[in-house]
Amino acid sequence: MCANLSGNINMAYKGAQLLRMSSPLVHPLRYISCTYTLRHKTYRNDSVSLLKVGPSRTQQFPNERTSLKVNGDLRTSSDLESDRRYKTEDRESKIISSKNGSNFNGQNKSSFKSMVMPPSQKAWKSERLPMAIDKAPVWVLKIHNELMSSAVLPAPTKGPFDYKQATLHLLSTSQLMSLAQAVKTVNIQTMKLIVALWRRLDSMSVDEMLTVADIFYRNNVQAHGYFSALITYISEMFELLEFTPLQMTRLTFHIKSHGDASPSLLLAIEDRILQNFSNYTMNQLAIICHLFFIGQNRIKKFELLDLIAKKLLDEFHTINSWYLPMLMKMLRFSNYININFYKSLGDEIIKLNFLENFQNLGQIMHFAFTYSSVRVTHPSLFAAILVNCEESKQFSRFKDLSKIIWSSGTLVTNDKGHIQSLNAILQQVREKVSMETFREYPDNLVDLLMGLSLLNIYPEDLYNILFDPRVLKVVLGLKEDREKFMQLHYFDQSLSIECPQYSGNRLSQSQKTHILEYLRYMTxxxxxxxxxxxxxxxxxxxxxxxxxxxxxxxxxxxxxxxxxxxxxxxxxxxxxxxxxxxxxxxxxxxxxxxxxxxxxxxxxxxxxxxxxxxxxxxxxxxxxxxxxxxxxxxxxxxxxxxxxxxxxxxxxxxxxxxxxxxxxxxxxxxxxxxxxxxxxxxx
Incomplete structure (x- = not known):
């Protein structure tokens, strides 16, 4: 047991040597909490990636001593000599995860103190974009390619590079970036380069910081330590840093790709956009809005939302059709209510036949869903949306169709033309949606039937499917955020009133009792x-x-x-x-x-x-x-x-x-x- 404990402490000490600060302006790492695993082969440094998880016990109780904590100044007399002494024993079984960072003190800059996130930030709950570029959806790649269209990347270093012999801290930032271009995977050796780069943050320009992040993203290098350090450093230094609109858009992309920012940083980003609003293009604003939405972060400042809405109407011809649905998501999510804006936007979409630019109903759905969510009617726009659904050659996701029909029912789009289109779409659902889809996604079937029932349309065959015991069992077992008890109660009662001839499957008495028990609080x-x-x-x-x-x-x-x-x-x-x-x-x-x-x-x-x-x-x-x-x-x-x-x-x-x-x-x-x-x- 003593031998194991000695080995653990030795491993922690070696990890601390790898993660030490190389700049004379930097304070040493005071506490290191180390963990290791036997599963993974890839070396991983999570030295500052505490943006998505709560603090460790070491962070919450810094005075508590543990066998894996190394106290004191870990700096040595020579970085180069320390690198040579570092040996990569059992690299397949040891992954060092540093849970603390260090303070960066640069000239005319405040201290870089937040490498360790405070405990309150464990509550930040936000979705992230896929880390691996090969698994990212098309729109993520499209956004990143557009953001990189004007970026200048350094030429990659040719040939093998011996990281053991290199004095990385003596190389220039551009040389380190060239080395980063050649990195394709993370291991003990390339980890030294990643650490050297995030130690340089206090001396790098904003464009260099973001370019390094772009390099790692394009190469599919999961450099968690660099991305977390970048976000934390910018959070500390934001007031002293200058960003162009393109750089701000790139920053938002990496925040949502590799972690999340504190609420204070997101508010600071909104303030900075407001200060330089006229310099932003409509496409850049749409991208930023969508990235905020992906992270489940509303735009808090109504003034900014209002300016974006006015700019959209004034410069509607400049926005990429791909980005407009993204912007609609944020307007809905931020609960931006402006009747004149939505009426004018709908008129503009109709006048320019804008919906013809979309290849699938998934994008068109966001227009219908936004209008129904903000509770603003536009019959002409919904007529065009329903016609697009009816005439679409490629049958889209059942989820998208369900949301469009639900939105139509919510806003009572019941003109004669609307009803004809809805019946045509309903026939397509009957012909193209399989029973397996109904059983796998019964909540989408509920949404579709809800939208139709609000307009007094009751497709008896689909109700028979919904109340099938196998499908109904899935519906009743949906998670709390997707539950449909109120809708089932509504269907059961409404069929008796508006479709008395229906003779298919219905709720059993025990199921009715179960639903009423759930609804008993709505008194x-x-x-x-x-x-x-x-x-x-x-x-x-x-x-x-x-x-x-x-x-x-x-x-x-x-x-x-x-x-x-x-x-x-x-x-x-x-x-x-x-x-x-x-x-x-x-x-x-x-x-x-x-x-x-x-x-x-x-x-x-x-x-x-x-x-x-x-x-x-x-x-x-x-x-x-x-x-x-x-x-x-x-x-x-x-x-x-x-x-x-x-x-x-x-x-x-x-x-x-x-x-x-x-x-x-x-x-x-x-x-x-x-x-x-x-x-x-x-x-």
Whole structure:
């Protein structure tokens, strides 16, 4: 055991020698926490790659001593002599991962202190681009090739290079970059070059730093230590560094390719872009936006988003069609809401037939999804999108089609031409999507059916597939971020109302119970807390009609939004208790009711802003709810959001008068004689 411990400490010491600082301006590595593995053959240095993981115990408790920690100054009298003494014993079984860095103190620069990320940064959760260039998607390669079009790369060093004999710290930066051009893999020898390069960061220009990163990326060299050191160094020195627009775009690319930056650096990047906004091309801005989106980082500054939107409209002819969908993702993700912008952008896309530039529906889908996400309607744009889907020669991913149809339903694109295109697309789905695809991606099937049902389209064959026990088992087992319980409940109830002839597979009683158990937290009380207009309206009507003549409930339980129900007997010309005359939630049962009955059942629907688009039109859920209520025989009284928002702010008498006015209009008669003459109570 003593021999093993001695070997571990010896290995840690050798690793510390390899990772020591070679510049006289640099402080030594004080603490090294070393690990090794028996699996990998490639030498890996993660000396500063703590951007994606939490801190080690050594970082959290720097005063705690461990058998693998080497204390004290690790510098030797000669870097060259130290390199010669370093021996690569058991290189296949030992991978040294340095968990700490050092401070860089350069002239007129603040200290490079952040080689070790603080514990709070373990919470940074961000997606990264594929590290290996041979596994990167096409758009990543396209972006990098464009960014490198004006970069000047040094000529690679020819012939073998003996890293053991080389005094790397005596070579110039350009010579080191030439050596880097020849590196194709990471091992003990080439690791020395990588370490030498990141030690040079304090003396390199911005372009040199980024060019080294580009070299490693193009050569598919996974130099984690260099990329992490680069990001951390720039985070520390950002205020003192100058970036051209192209360099800023390249920096953003490498941040998202090899790690992530602190929130403060991302905000600093936004500030710097704002300062030099006029110098950026539309394509550069689109690339930066997309890279932010890939890292799940919103653009925080509305001023920057607004400038990007205005520049897009002014310079629309300059943007590469490949990059526009990327920009749309960020506008959606950052929740940029500007009705005039989206209306003008849609007009521009239609006028220039811009959608013809795209070869697949995956790119077109982002336009539909963005408009539905920001809740801005544009019927002409959606007509063009649906026609492209209908006429597409190459059938795209089922996921893309599902999102397009879901977006169409959400924004209620129900013109005659829209419905024709949707039916044509639906037929393509029947012909080209296999049963295996439905079973493998049932959540996409749910999205497609949801979009169609919002427009009162119910393809019975696809519902039969969805409610097939094997498919339904997968849907019920989806992860929390993809769960579809609410949609299944909606489908089951909506089929009874709007498609009563459906006789295929349905939810079993046990499955219904399971879904309702999940939805039990979405109660009437919770909804009324979020919708502040309901309680004042209910109180005003109770004061006018009496407590027994007003009912507040989920009239349609699959929508989980509260409405107020009242009932009026036309023959007796008085209000009756609504609880005694509620209609069944089934179109078939409703049809068998005595049509001679003179009871008018009224639903006062207090609309909220979240139920409508930003241009004032009902979204799919609200549109579907009103349609289903009317199908069951209810008379729907729509109270616009602008009016409903006033109810909590005004006195009860005013609210009561407004509500009675709506009721009079809906019934076509004056019901004032039924108002109880009693003093107004306070809310």
């Amino acid at each position: 009437l009380e919770v909804d009324m807390q979020f919708r502040a207009s309901v309680r004042p309206a209910k109180a005003a009507l109770e004061n006018a009609l009496g407590n027994n003549y007003t009912l507040c409930k989920f009239v349609l339980p699959h929508f989980r939004t509260t409405d107020i129900v009242i009932a009026y007997d036309r023959q007796k010309q008085c209000f009756v208790k609504p609880s005694e005359v509620l209609l069944p939630i089934s179109a078939t049962e409703a049809m068998h009711l005595d049509r001679e009955c003179k009871i008018e059942r009224l639903v006062l629907m207090l609309i909220s802003k979240s139920q409508t688009s930003y241009d004032g039109k009902p979204l799919g859920i609200l549109y579907s709810k009103m349609r289903q209520l009317r199908a069951l025989g209810y008379k729907v009284i729509e109270i616009e959001a602008e009016e409903a928002q006033l109810y909590p702010l005004q006195d009860m008498k005013t609210t009561q008068n407004m509500l009675i006015s709506h009721i009079n209009k809906a019934l076509g008669t004056d019901v004032s004689c039924n108002i109880i003459k009693q003093p107004m109570s306070q809310l």
